[in-house]
Amino acid sequence: MRTEYRHDLQKRSLLLVIFLLTFVTAFLLKNSEKKETSAAVKDSSTLVIDAGHGGIDCGALGLDGTRESDLNLAIALKLRALAELYGQDNLMIRQDDSTKSDTEAYSEHRDLECRTELTNSARNPVYISIHQNTYPTGQPSGPQVIYAAAEGSRDLGALTHANLLRSLYPDCRRVAEPATRRLYVLSHVNCPAILVECGFLSNMIDLERLKDSSFQTGLAAVLMGSFLQFRSNTERI
């Protein structure tokens, strides 16, 4: 990767983290002025972070052999670090290169069931699933946010998609889309839920960015900032 391109990425990521810090500070100050009961309700949400795939299921493969499951986990761990920094309750669906299937032989269906059960067992969950896209040709690029049918999901999805475009993918013209029944977890969790395809492993420019640790931090910052905006906008959380 060219040095100036890397510097540009690092500068963008630093700006994102500054944006996040500014937003969170304003958010905390605003909430501290509210009644105690309101703050107690808002503080009870759990950010569920699901790094897609893992273990035997590596997901999509990049043009250079990069495994989707590894990128998903790297971004998820950065998102958890930010959540911890702000004292946000969180639940990692997986923390290493492992599957959630608890059957003797790997079962994709059981893996997805376990992710769903874990999410639904969390206290007042808000679910963010992290994935990477792929396509037969190298042309498509940029993020794709897919939202569940459950209440609040569409708002969280639209907010996250807009923030990703504004901060990291200004040339992308895609819009957030509702999930189909094909996406098991989004169809079976009963909380605000989105799946974020961070970029295309089949596109060389996206692939280089997605492998860059600074860019991953930028993605995590956008996801964290979007969650906090959603939380502050939502009465029930």
Ligand SMILES: [Zn+2]
């Ligand atoms: Zn995936």
